[in-house]
Amino acid sequence: MTNNNNTSSSIPEGSPTGAAGPWILVVDDEPSIRRLMEFLLRSQGWTVLSADGAAQAMEILAAESTPPSLIICDVLMPHVDGLELVRRMCARLKGLNVIFVSGHLTDVSWWPEDLKDHRFLPKPFENAQLISAVKESIGGGNAT
Amino acid sequence: MDINLILSAQTLSLAPNVRRSELKDGIIVLKNISARTYLRVTPDQWQILRKFEKPNMVPNMLGDAIRDRECLALGESYELILKALKANILLEPGVEPETIQAHDWQSKVRASVLERPLVILFVAGLVMALGFHPKLPSTVLDWTLGLVLLCASLSFGEFLAACMIRDAGGEVYRPRWNWFALPPHFTVDMHDTAMLRRKEQTMVALAVPAVLAASAGIAAWHEPGLAFFSLVGLVLSLRPIFGGRLAALIHVGSKRMPSDAEHDFIFPPNRHPKARVKLMMTAITNATSWARIGYGVLWTLALLYWVGRLTTTPPWTLLFWKQNGLLIAIAIGGSLALMGLSYFLWEMYHWSRGFARGRRNTMRLWKTRWFGAGSIPLDESSRVKMLTASPLFGTMPPPKRQEFARTMTVRRYSPWAAIPEASDEPTHVAIIVSGKISLRRKLPTGRTVQVQVLSEGDVVGLHDLADPKHPGYRLRSLTPVTLLMIERSAVQALIQNTVPQTTLVDAILKRPFLRRISLCRNWHLQAVHRFARLSSIADYKQDDPILSEGQTVEDFFVIFEGDAKVSRDGRGLATIYGGDFFGEIGLMQNSSPNASVTAHHRTRCLRIPRVELLRFVTHNYTVALEIERVSSERLGRPLFPLKVGDFRIQ
Helix, strand or coil, X not given: CCCHHHHHHHCXXXXXXXCCCCCEEEECCCHXXXXXXXXXXXXXXXXXXXXXXXXXXXXXXHHCCCCCCEEEEECCCCCCCHHHHHHHHHHHCCCCCEEEEECCCCCCCCCCHHHXXXXXXXXXXXXXXXHHXXXXXXXXXXXX | CCHHHHHHCCEEEECCCEEECCCECCEEEEEECCCCEEEEECHHHHHHHHCCCCCEEHHHHHHHHHHCCCCCCHHHHHHHHHHHHHCCCEECCCCCCCCCCCECCCCCCCHHHHHXXXXXXXXXXXXHHHHCCCCCCCCHHHHHHHHHHHHHHHHHHHHHHHHHHHHCCCCEEEEEEECCCCCCEEEEECHHHHHCCHHHHHHHHHHHHHHHHHHHHHHHHHCHHHHHHHHHHHHHHCCCCCCCHHHHCCCCXXXXXXXXXXXXXXXXXXXXXXXXXXXXHHHHCCHHHHHHHHHHHHHHHHHHHHHHHHCCCCCCCHHHHHHXXXXXXXXXXXXXXXXXXXXXXXXXXXXHHHHHHHHHHHHHHHHHHHHCHHHCCCCHHHHHHHHHHCCCHHHCCHHHHHHHHHHCXXXXXXXXXXXXXXXXXCCEEEEEEECCEEEEEECCCCCEEEEEEECCCCEECCHHHHCCCCCCEEEXXXXXXXXXXXXXXXXXXXXXXXXXXXXXXXXXHHHHHHHHXXXXXXXXXXXHHHHHHHCEEEEECCCCEEECCCCCCCEEEEEEEEXXXXXXXXXXXXXXXCCCEECHHHHHHCCCCCXXXXXXXXXXXXXXXXXXXXXXXHCCHHHHHHHHHHHHHHHCCCCCCCCCCCCCCC
């Protein structure tokens, strides 16, 4: 279920799907949070592509020539959840950097064994928290 | 979606277009009208599903059910949720199931109008088919007309069934000429029969066999060569297994039929050999199962009779048994033995796989501890990883961890050796890389007792800081031990300035203790950490009451150190020791405890408030199932569902 409007709004001009160099993929079904993350990361100079769900994220991944430097992925999404999406992406591309975000897992004390090396950021997070988590994940500095 | 997510964090809601059948054999059938999906539930299960009328999460639903004392067995509740989600009775937000449109079927016949004609056709047809002598078709015309008769009978039967379903208020789906059926005939999806009343269901199920019986009977009487195919159709339509409709309607005795949440489990902890054995035992003790087996025997006898009538040597002659008796006995005995052996091997395979999975890590750990400690990488990057994974050092800034990793030294100890560097007045702090260490403390009586066993990942040399009331710990290795040591002076100031006391207590005292007690043995490590964070250590003097019989339970307790006496009405029942827990039955049943617990020797307990425990338990199904299992064992009966007299109201 591709939302063309969303895709085009989140992809900079100059390439068929957006990223020419290192880039970050944001996947969240909540438009306001997705846009906020995009805005925040772009303001730091990173190239950001975004998707509203698993299908669109996989399309973007297939269209890009380079893998993303980082994937920021919501956990609870309709149809395919974030855990399953990241598993599919990891099966396709090894060594992906992922930060999971969710506002519903505060009381939960489990995490899939195969995804335990990825970071988790509980929602709501502060801007500085997100930026610092991204910097730590992709080794600091701007990706562009 | 991940089962963990569904059962702990996903908001679910009851589908808006759910229709409910009336109660039949203790079962209600729920239908998502637009998706044409069905779920068979008990009235109690329906009450649980109704808690999702407003969008709700499973933990909240369970919390409400426990509070209202209407919680089902937890395995059943989780199974119900997953099955309801699969059947689109519960929906995730933003997910719309595919709509299946019902056909605008105009023809209607009341089932009560057709009741007598169908029964007469069925019985008379059956008698005629049994009485007259059908023949195998010998000419092309016989084959053709026989097949045409079968097609026509099947089609007419399905048509009558559809008319009765429609008249009874059900929906007719996908009426079509099915070229791929054997033989091709007019078919209708009759799933909606499940929503009808018992009598209407019987008539719908009887429609096809009655028409087939009539055609087979008349053909056997008038033109025996045409009866063969109708007879085969009749036998197949009356089959006792593989979806036979009439057999499914047999119900004897007062025991209700099983709901969808009580068989064909999809919730992994329910898919256990014990559960299958339990199901089998339930089936064996159920009169309905035996009535269906009886029906199956009758069906087989009828089949043998008809086959015999078509042959020159029927099975009721001695010659037949002389010729074929041994072969038949071998075939039946061999099939039964093969089935039993296959089932046994299948169970053994699953059991051994689960057993091996459970023991694999233990064996690997044992091997590394005793023979493979030298092969563990201890370079700087590995040390950084170990520090990052440590619940204590992981909270420190990365540059500090890097610095510690550089300055750490490796020490190895043989089994049963004292570790003086981290004992009494420790000079070093160490992370256990490999091996087990006994943490011992001197009692006022002068005796030294083991208070904890520490292992890989645990930190030693800080127990006096974490537990200032009880200093004077001594360490002794239980296996070959490898430690990564840092000068304590380098760590102490940083810990005192940056690490909160609660984090220190969690990391040094509570987590290593919880990881080894029976309650937490099967928990996810994160659940252990969370339990440690939620609990607090409470000290009790000798004879202090910890839990009083008949009073409100506000906390759940795990004995951390010492022991405690359990009594009822002033009569001593038992003594409980470190790692034992109590208070959970009152909390889970929302009732008063039926025994008192009194501190005995310097008792220290981990205490977790009621609200926090329920929140923790309902968000972690493995924890909830473990507590339910242990509590049921203690009670001598299932913890859930509650029945009158099972609990004491506070």
